[in-house]
Amino acid sequence: MPTPTELNLHQQSRVLEVRYDDGSHFNLPCEYLRVYSPSAEVQGHGPGQRVLQLGKEDVGIDKIEPVGNYAICLHFDDEHNTGIYSWEYLYNLGLNQERLWQEYLDELFKAGQARKKPS
Template identity: 50%
Template sequence: MTAPIPTRVHYHKKDRQLELTYEGGESHRLSVEYLRVFSPSAEVRGHGGDTATLQVGKKHVGLKNITQAGRYALKLHFDDGHDSGLYSWDYLHALIRDREANWADYLRRLEEAGASREPLGIEIKQL
C-alpha cells in the first residue's frame, strides 16, 4: 500500500483531534483517543498473535508533541506518557479508512471486558 502523504498536519488541542490534509484539500480528523488506543506500538499491539493490550481510560488523552520520523511517519507523544509508536502514512491512511469498523470493535471489546473509556481515579494534568 502506498498511501498519500499529508501536506499539512494540525493538532486541534481543544477538540483533541489530529487533522491530516492531503493534496487537493481532502481533510480528515482523527481523535487523539482513537490514535492512542490504536497505537502501532508493540506495547499496545503486542508481539503477534493475540497479545494486544486493550487500552482503557483514554477518553481524555491529548498530545504533548508531534515529530516527523523520516519521510514516512509521525511519532505522537501523548500526555499519558506513551510515545513508542510510529504512525506511518500507510497506517494513518488505514486508520482513516477503517475508522468506523475499528471504533465499533474497540467499543465491543471494552464492553466485553467490563472496561471503560473513562480514566480511573483522579486525573492530574501537568501544566
Template identity: 50%
Template sequence: MQTAIPEEIRLQQNRAVLVLVYGGEQKILPAEFLRVYSPSAEVRGHGPGQEVLQTGKSEVTVTDLEPVGRYALKITFSDGHNSGLYDWPYLHRLAYGYDEMWADYLKRLQESGASRLPDNHAEQTAGVHACGGGCGSR
C-alpha cells in the same frame, strides 16, 4: 489510487484531535483513537493475539508531534505514551478505517467490562446514577 502521505497534518488547538488531509478531504482522528490504536509493541504486542486493550484513555491529548524521517510521525500523548511510530500507510488506514475500527474498539471494551474513562474519573463517579445521585436510596 491516492497517496498514503497526507497533504496536511494539523493538531487542533485543544490537542484532542489530529486533522489529516488527503486529496483535499479532511480526516478527523481523535487523540483517544490514535492512542488506543498505537502501533507500539505495548499496544499491539509482539504477534497476533498479544494485543493489549487500552482502557481509560478518553481524556488523553496529544502533547507532541514529531516527523520521523520521511516515513512516519511520532506522537506523544498526555499519559506519557510515545513509543509508537505511525508510518504513512498506517495513518492512512486509521483515517479511512476510523468508523469500523472505533466501533470494534467500543465493542471490545464492552465485552471486557472495561471503560474509556480514566480510573480516577471512574472512582469519582462511582455510585452516581443517571438521576445524579443515589436515586432515592438514603
C-alpha cells in the same frame, strides 16, 4: 499510497486533522490514535496479542515528531511515545475509523469496561 499535505493538532478538541494529496481528510481523535497506537506496548509482538487500552478518554498529544519522510511519532500526555505512525498507518486509521472505533467499543464491553465521558 497517498502522502499527507497537512497535519493540524487541535489541542482543545483533542483531534489530529490529516489531509492527504488524494483529497482525503480525516479528523482522528487523540483517544482513537492512542488506543490504536502501532507500538508493541499496544499491539503486542504478534497476531492476537493486542492489549486493550483503558482510561484514555482524556488523553492528548503534547508533541508531534517527524520520523524521516514516512512517519510521525506522537507524544501523548500519558507519556506514551513509542508508536511510529507511518503515513500509510494513519491513512488506514482514517479510512477504517468507524469500524475500528466500534471494534474498540465492543472490546471494552466484552471486558466489562465502559468509557467515561471525556472532560
